[in-house]
Amino acid sequence: MEQLKKRMEVKNITKTFFGKKGYFTAIKEVSLDVYDGEFLVILGPGRCGKTVLLNIMSGLEEQTAGSIFYNGKEWKGLNPEIGMVFQKLALMPFKTVIENVELGLKFGGMEKEKRREIARYYIELVGLKGFEDYYPKQLSGGMQQRVGIARAYAVNPKLLIMDEPFGKLDAQTRYQMQEDLLKIWEKERRTVIFVTNNIEEACYLGDRIILLSDCPAKVKEVYPIDLPRPRDMVSKEFLDLRTIISDNTDLSI
Ligand SMILES: Nc1ncnc2c1ncn2[C@@H]1O[C@H](COP(=O)(O)OP(=O)(O)OP(=O)(O)O)[C@@H](O)[C@H]1O
Ligand SMILES: [Mg+2]
Incomplete structure (x- = not known):
């Protein structure tokens, strides 16, 4: 069997803040692996420490x-x-x-013509062709999320981390975005870490799901998902998986 390459290893990460009320541990001894090319979902209840963990993984926070x-x-x-x-x-x-979309490339010093070409490619990929000259306030929430995704892809990251990108969208737009994101992932084959508190979304998207506990976040369980894609959200296998994860989840997320 093909040996999967580890892109990232998180080893025993703990984060403690010190504030007005004293010490507060947001995540505790979290260890996990991220494999090259996979769609990894991190699933956890609200305020369990997901964003803190992502910020540490990307180096934004120590x-x-x-x-x-x-x-x-x-x-x-x-x-x-x-x-x-x-x-x-x-x-x-x-x-x-x-x-x-081209902002990151501009900061990187890329010349205008080249960065415009790349930005146009990703704008089209996320389904926003024709909206290049619109301002964010002229777009719907879902369209703004697409701009965020295009902007992140444009800088050609080896690993893309998405923090609850569809959290504020209505159900219909959310399903559409999930499908479109999978199409982009299948085309680009970039390693993706996708954070959500939605069990159905996790089961629909993930190659693996890492389930976190309530705060302080610890890894409760890792679920490899071998359901074929595109997944059928009302199939027995899908609903069984959803129930298993739901039963093991700390809060009613
Ligand atoms: N800089 C900080 N100083 C103190 N406490 C913090 C800091 N950043 C986060 N926290 C606390 O850590 C806990 C986890 O926060 P975090 O933002 O990681 O949650 P989350 O799982 O991303 O939540 P949500 O699903 O609402 O986005 C919260 O209780 C939060 O108040
Ligand atoms: Mg968060």
Whole structure:
């Protein structure tokens, strides 16, 4: 059998904050692996520490204890090979769709013509062709999420981390976005870490699901999902899996 390459190893990560009320541990001794090319879902209840964990994995925040290994080597600080779709999207309001998407490339010093070409490619890939010159406020929530995804893909990250990207969308748009995201993932074959608190979404998207406990977040269980794609959300296998995970979940998420 083909040996899967580990892109990232998270080893015994703990994060403790010190605030007005004293020490507060958000995540506790979390260990997990991320394999090359996989669609990994991290599933956990609200406020369990998902964003804190992602920020540590991408190097935006420092852990209190434990280590991150990237391609087999210990990694500290910001990792330029990681792209993020943030929970709070933070699109630039006075920049158009195409200007938002090419921003990272501009910072990287790429010449205008080249970065426009790349931005156009990803805008089309996320289904926003024709909206290049719109401003974020002229777009729906789902369209803004698409801009965030295009922006993250445009910088060509080896690993893409998405923090509850569809959390605020209505059910219909959410299903559409899930399908479109899988199409992009199948085409681009980038390693994706997708965070959600929605069990159905996790079962629909993931090659594996890492289930976190309530705060402080610990790894409760790892579920490999071998259901064929595209998955049928009302098939018996799908509903059985959803029930198994639901029964093992700390809160009614
Ligand atoms: N900089 C900080 N200082 C103190 N406490 C923090 C800090 N950042 C996060 N926390 C706390 O850590 C806990 C986990 O926060 P986190 O944002 O990771 O949750 P989450 O799982 O992403 O939640 P949600 O599903 O609502 O996005 C929360 O109780 C939060 O208040
Ligand atoms: Mg969060």
